[in-house]
Amino acid sequence: MVEDTSQLLDVLTGVEFFRGMSPTGLDAILRLADLTSFDADEYLFFQGDPADVFYIVVDGRVKLTQVNEEGVQVILNYPGPGEAFGIVAVLREMAFPVTAQTVEPTRCLAWRDSQLKQMILEYPQLGLNAIRILSKFIVEFQERIKELSTERVEQRVARTLLRLAGAEEAGVSGSRAIDFRLTRQDIAEMSGATLFTISRILSAWEREGLLGSDAQHITLLQPARLQELAEGRE
Amino acid sequence: MVEDTSQLLDVLTGVEFFRGMSPTGLDAILRLADLTSFDADEYLFFQGDPADVFYIVVDGRVKLTQVNEEGVQVILNYPGPGEAFGIVAVLREMAFPVTAQTVEPTRCLAWRDSQLKQMILEYPQLGLNAIRILSKFIVEFQERIKELSTERVEQRVARTLLRLAGAEEAGVSGSRAIDFRLTRQDIAEMSGATLFTISRILSAWEREGLLGSDAQHITLLQPARLQELAEGRE
DNA sequence: ATTTGTCATTGCGCTAGCGCAATATAGGTA
DNA sequence: TACCTATATTGCGCTAGCGCAATGACAAAT
Structure with missing residues (x-):
């Protein structure tokens, strides 16, 4: 075969x-x-x-x-x-x-x-x-x-990205890329939010240098900071 | 042993x-x-x-x-x-x-x-x-x-109760009791809502004769109607 | 009979996040 | 070059549901 x-x-x-x-x-x-x-x-x-x-x-x-x-x-x-x-x-x-x-x-x-x-x-x-x-x-x-029951959207988005980047096992040091095509809509459907909210959050994070994105490929530039956000430590 | x-x-x-x-x-x-x-x-x-x-x-x-x-x-x-x-x-x-x-x-x-x-x-x-x-x-x-991603609290509560009563397998005919102690807080923690919202919803449903509750034991009086609510068919 | 503790109800103000619309950006293609 | 389609951004108004506080109901404990 x-x-x-x-x-x-x-x-x-x-x-x-x-x-x-x-x-x-x-x-x-x-x-x-x-x-x-x-x-x-x-x-x-x-x-x-x-x-x-x-x-x-x-x-x-x-x-x-x-x-x-x-x-x-x-x-x-x-x-x-x-x-x-x-x-x-x-x-x-x-x-x-x-x-x-x-x-x-x-x-x-x-x-x-x-x-x-x-x-x-x-x-x-x-x-x-x-x-x-x-x-x-x-x-x-x-x-x-x-997470869906107790956390706010921002935390869940952070966790979703970390999960997709496989940053849990690998630790949070250095930058990590998500190596496949991923739209805002996709992220919304993974984290239980709307496209609009995701767009706002990611734009803000890009401005703060937390992540880079081009052509639907996202790179987590500061996974450690994202980890903090995921845990609600503002 | x-x-x-x-x-x-x-x-x-x-x-x-x-x-x-x-x-x-x-x-x-x-x-x-x-x-x-x-x-x-x-x-x-x-x-x-x-x-x-x-x-x-x-x-x-x-x-x-x-x-x-x-x-x-x-x-x-x-x-x-x-x-x-x-x-x-x-x-x-x-x-x-x-x-x-x-x-x-x-x-x-x-x-x-x-x-x-x-x-x-x-x-x-x-x-x-x-x-x-x-x-x-x-x-x-x-x-x-x-459910947590796409449905509103009322629907999720209906589903939670049906699930707990085992009404999915057994079909939705007749009334079904949940045979163990269950507080509003418990239901809140199962359906991803707050105690307050649950209290309001259950009070309303009791008034409408959808369910009966005494001493933290809940009975679904109209599972079929609850099923409708769970599916968003108001 | 009174106290104490647990659980439920209800009113009220607030806000996170939704939902829509208008606009922008970027590849792909003809 | 211009066009098309898919995706992203951003402003704005709205509401579901949260969070707090006050009150009530009930059972168990003393």
């Missing part, structure tokens, strides 16, 4: 979902996968579609969104290289709870729901890994719920 | 985490568990404690909360009989992201982190079950994020 197996094996060894797998096992699993290429802005699946595929991003970036009854959109996650999505739905014989759309040209490995189940039963380590990954999401989502 | 094994076995067979387990396996797992009784309002663990235990509620009710830097609390979940909590943290060698406190006298089965890991490796079916449970939370949390 896959052309360039050895190169892909390299990628997969860094993927959390496959942590602790033997090269032999990994190779067997890789043989089951489909490698698919997508253009930018292409839809992988829609919220409500029957969930029968599970993806891992090889390169590129995918946007996961939900819409409410009135059609207002919320962005839930931006999985990038090495990250998995679709596990959530695949084992529950349910519909995808989100819509997946690429934001740039993207390649993904895909497995069918039945294959995933089989893989986990054969390699229980994968079950543990999946639990770890899902737990991480739960913790992140819990935090976002907390 | 456990006194009344046969009675507990009955409870466990209904638990999602143990779905598909053989009686023999279940029995072996039960032997590893500790059954602990808690009074009302007792703390099981605090946010930030090292996560080394995984619980299943036998009877009673537990409240899972988070606090932000300023000490404002958010309620994330109210696990009841048959429901698991603590899986989230236990496999990630991390701290509990929430505080767990009973809301009434409660009995829980508890396993150590190392035991859970061992159990899953021995019975991969448990891994699949855990993934299903975690996925359900993710979907619920995603929905709450969507």
Whole structure:
């Protein structure tokens, strides 16, 4: 199914979902996968579609969104290289709870729901890994719920940017770029605010030298200061 | 470790985490568990404690909360009989992201982190079950994020009450009681609003005959109408 | 019977952030 | 060069919901 197996094996060894797998096992699993290429802005699946595929991003970036009854959109996650999505739905014989759309040209490995189940039963380590990954999401989502419930927009925007820049794990020293296209509308949909409010906040921050933006690419120039704002320490 | 094994076995067979387990396996797992009784309002663990235990509620009710830097609390979940909590943290060698406190006298089965890991490796079916449970939370949390981002307080309160009454699965016909103590403050902390706003909304709904409340026990008299409010159909 | 503590209600003023409209900017393309 | 479309900015008025304070209701404790 896959052309360039050895190169892909390299990628997969860094993927959390496959942590602790033997090269032999990994190779067997890789043989089951489909490698698919997508253009930018292409839809992988829609919220409500029957969930029968599970993806891992090889390169590129995918946007996961939900819409409410009135059609207002919320962005839930931006999985990038090495990250998995679709596990959530695949084992529950349910519909995808989100819509997946690429934001740039993207390649993904895909497995069918039945294959995933089989893989986990054969390699229980994968079950543990999946639990770890899902737990991480739960913790992140819990935090976002907390933020939406108790914090003001400015704090949430700061947190959103830090999160997107991956500045949490990496510490807050030096400047950090968000390496994919990101409109004000996107940021609004991630932080639970309106386009207008985001525009005002980001303009102010640019004026203060907190961040630089050009052509929808944002760079956090003072992550440490942003971190302060995120925590409400004005 | 456990006194009344046969009675507990009955409870466990209904638990999602143990779905598909053989009686023999279940029995072996039960032997590893500790059954602990808690009074009302007792703390099981605090946010930030090292996560080394995984619980299943036998009877009673537990409240899972988070606090932000300023000490404002958010309620994330109210696990009841048959429901698991603590899986989230236990496999990630991390701290509990929430505080767990009973809301009434409660009995829980508890396993150590190392035991859970061992159990899953021995019975991969448990891994699949855990993934299903975690996925359900993710979907619920995603929905709450969507609600907090796009809906007004009244809608969110309606949804919170329906969720607590378990009216989603059970359909919306007939009246439904929420069978545990629940203050206005609690509802506020679940729906991302203030005590005052909740009080106003619930008073109005009581006047309209939508719900009845006495001694901190709320009954949804017209779940279908609440469902309409939740969806913004005024 | 009185006190104490917890929880709920309601009035009132305030403000963060929404929502709309008008205008500006910047790539892409013909 | 001019045009088109998508995105961003900014001003302005408005309101949902917050935050405080005063009061009330009820149960448990002494």
